[in-house]
Amino acid sequence: MMLIHRGKFTLKREHSIHTAGFCILHSSPDQLIQQLHLLHPEERSYYDTLKFDKRRESYLLGRISAKKAIGALSSFEDLARVAIEAGVFQFPVVKYATTHNLQVSITHCDGLGIALSYPEVHPLGIDLERTDKANTTAIKEQLTAHELALTTTVPLPGDVTCTMVWTMKEALSKILRTGLTMDLKVLEVQSLEKDGDLYTSHFTHLIQYKAISCHAGAYICSIVVPGKTSPDLEEFWRFFRETASRAGE
Ligand SMILES: CC(C)(COP(=O)(O)OP(=O)(O)OC[C@H]1O[C@@H](n2cnc3c(N)ncnc32)[C@H](O)[C@@H]1OP(=O)(O)O)[C@@H](O)C(=O)NCCC(=O)NCCS
Structure with missing residues (x-):
């Protein structure tokens, strides 16, 4: 079974308020492969060069959760047209999104992938x-x-x-x-x-x-x-607790 939680949260500051997106994904490798259509051709070319199953899995966990986090923030984005490239220090760089200045932070572990999408003016890690x-x-x-x-x-x-x-x-x-x-x-x-x-x-x-x-x-x-910044992470942590406890079963 694939478990996906997506949502948004606010980032309150004294003189501004920003919105970030998140995706928490728990998936088996087989189910991840069913999401290959979400890869941009540039990502697919890179994916095809990967030799180790573990890295193929972590790459998909990261890219799929990041795209869905972008989708949580900008529901009109065609996620297969968005590419997430690796920068010179391997940081993710969002390319071709119609929503300008969006970036993501990615993490993966076992079958869990979690990503945050955020406006560049307000970075997250x-x-x-x-x-x-x-x-x-x-x-x-x-x-x-x-x-x-x-x-x-x-x-x-x-x-x-x-x-x-x-x-x-x-x-x-x-x-x-x-x-x-x-x-x-x-x-x-x-x-x-x-x-x-x-x-x-x-x-x-x-x-x-x-x-x-x-x-x-x-x-x-x-x-x-x-x-x-005061982030409103209540929903994010609720979904994280739920997914993490199921991932351990
Ligand atoms: C970047 C780093 C902190 C990632 O942490 P990790 O626990 O290994 O792996 P995570 O799953 O949490 O995160 C991996 C994701 O971080 C992101 N990432 C990688 N480098 C990054 C950077 N410089 N800045 C921001 N994000 C970065 C990528 O999106 C990566 O996923 P992807 O390769 O599938 O796109 C860490 O691996 C690192 O700095 N490595 C390089 C240096 C190193 O190996 N030092 C070892 C000394 S103990």
């Missing part, structure tokens, strides 16, 4: 990881002493908080469009606060941004937004 005790040692090696201390201050298991901090840093690297091609200390998480079942963080150096994280089932998703 997203990251999703499975909490896996086996990865915790590797993640811990990448965290700063300050981040390691932070992970002990919230009521979650250590492997969950380490993965949470890691997804915040990856989402930050996506909003910056650099990816992790830097000294990871630059992305240091400065604070970690529980807010209901969500967690909010600020960054030591990139003080213009903040991260909001949700842990559901075996997954953690973090979204990074400009620090002074």
Whole structure:
């Protein structure tokens, strides 16, 4: 079965309000292949060069969820005419959309693909990881002493908080469009606060941004937004919790 949730959310700022789109997709590889018609010819050519099934799957999860996130924001777009190219640091670049200045942030993990579409004036970044005790040692090696201390201050298991901090840093690297091609200390998480079942963080150096994280089932998703923005993510997190718990079944 393919599970798709799409929607919009507002990004409120002191003097402006923006709208972003999202798509949360859970799918088997077979069902994804049935969506191949949504690829632009340029994307299809690239897809045909991919040799490994795992990468074919993640590429489709990313492209299909990103196109559907664009569709959530601009319902009149013909999604097969939109191409999402990879920029020089592998960041996604939306091409040929009739809605100008739209961009996307993409993440995929297992059979889950999540994408946000946003107006270029208001960037967003997203990251999703499975909490896996086996990865915790590797993640811990990448965290700063300050981040390691932070992970002990919230009521979650250590492997969950380490993965949470890691997804915040990856989402930050996506909003910056650099990816992790830097000294990871630059992305240091400065604070970690529980807010209901969500967690909010600020960054030591990139003080213009903040991260909001949700842990559901075996997954953690973090979204990074400009620090002074209030995003209305209630519906997004509800769908994320629902999809993440089903994905773990
Ligand atoms: C970009 C990066 C943060 C992605 O995170 P990830 O957990 O591996 O993978 P995710 O599924 O969450 O995200 C992948 C998507 O991020 C997006 N992405 C890739 N590079 C990006 C960048 N520089 N900026 C913004 N988004 C980027 C892409 O859309 C990609 O999906 P696609 O290739 O299907 O289009 C990370 O892989 C990276 O920086 N890699 C390059 C450097 C590196 O490998 N360092 C390892 C040091 S530990």
